[in-house]
Amino acid sequence: MDERIRVQVIAVDPAVRVGVDDMVRVCPELTVVADRPDVVLMVTDEVSDAVLVLLRSLSRAGRRVLLVTDTLREPDVVEAVQAGAGGLLRRGEVRLDRLRPAIRATADGSFTVPSDLLEAGDREPERPPARQLTKRERTVLLMLADGHETEEIARSLAYSVRTVTGIVHTITHRWQVRNRAHAVACALREGLI
Structure with missing residues (x-):
């Protein structure tokens, strides 16, 4: 900024x-x-x-x-x-x-x-497919939860900014949540991150 x-x-x-x-x-x-x-x-x-x-x-x-x-x-x-x-x-x-x-x-x-x-252990609880996360989605959500900006996440994971934005959009759309903060909260509540 x-x-x-x-x-x-x-x-x-x-x-x-x-x-x-x-x-x-x-x-x-x-x-x-x-x-x-x-x-x-x-x-x-x-x-x-x-x-x-x-x-x-x-x-x-x-x-x-x-x-x-x-x-x-x-x-x-x-x-x-x-x-x-x-x-x-x-x-x-x-x-x-x-x-x-x-x-x-x-x-x-x-x-x-x-x-x-953020620590939820290595368990993978059973849940509906809509609340499953791919390894890539989980990694992005963890970095968001830790306060990293989109550009930092992209740089760190060697993705484009557009890819990171797309991953976040996919999660928020699939989970029907308001924004990335709400997605992080849902992931925390359900033990996904």
């Missing part, structure tokens, strides 16, 4: 908000704003009902939200993504080297989630 990404920080605790604001300001490609953000960075203790209501409201307003929370379990991921979160991080993981790419991924419409929530 050539232009700076506009980030609005929302946190109940004013000290946390100021600290996160300062962290964002250190990044030359990011800027903190009070309105019309590219990404809303929401910092909270847990994925509560109130947080889900706010996520839905922001999502309906067309905002992309990166949710940073103290506790994050697999059910939280599914609920938050269904409510409109475009990415998730644990507060303990918030360092510049993790926050910067997560904000970029959220702004680009990609998705990021803590890697320990």
Whole structure:
């Protein structure tokens, strides 16, 4: 992205908000704003009902939200993504080297989630063919879940950008989901990634 990404920080605790604001300001490609953000960075203790209501409201307003929370379990991921979160991080993981790419991924419409929530083991559970994934589709979804952009995935896998876009489109169409974040959430919920 050539232009700076506009980030609005929302946190109940004013000290946390100021600290996160300062962290964002250190990044030359990011800027903190009070309105019309590219990404809303929401910092909270847990994925509560109130947080889900706010996520839905922001999502309906067309905002992309990166949710940073103290506790994050697999059910939280599914609920938050269904409510409109475009990415998730644990507060303990918030360092510049993790926050910067997560904000970029959220702004680009990609998705990021803590890697320990991606591990589903080597089992291959029985499921209808519509929810099966090819090795190629699984690899792309894993990279999307880790916050990689389409161009990065293409470069890493030696595919064209068009091929990666096609793979994602095939999954979202076959699964009848809204977007790539929703596809990642479904894959997580069903143990596919």
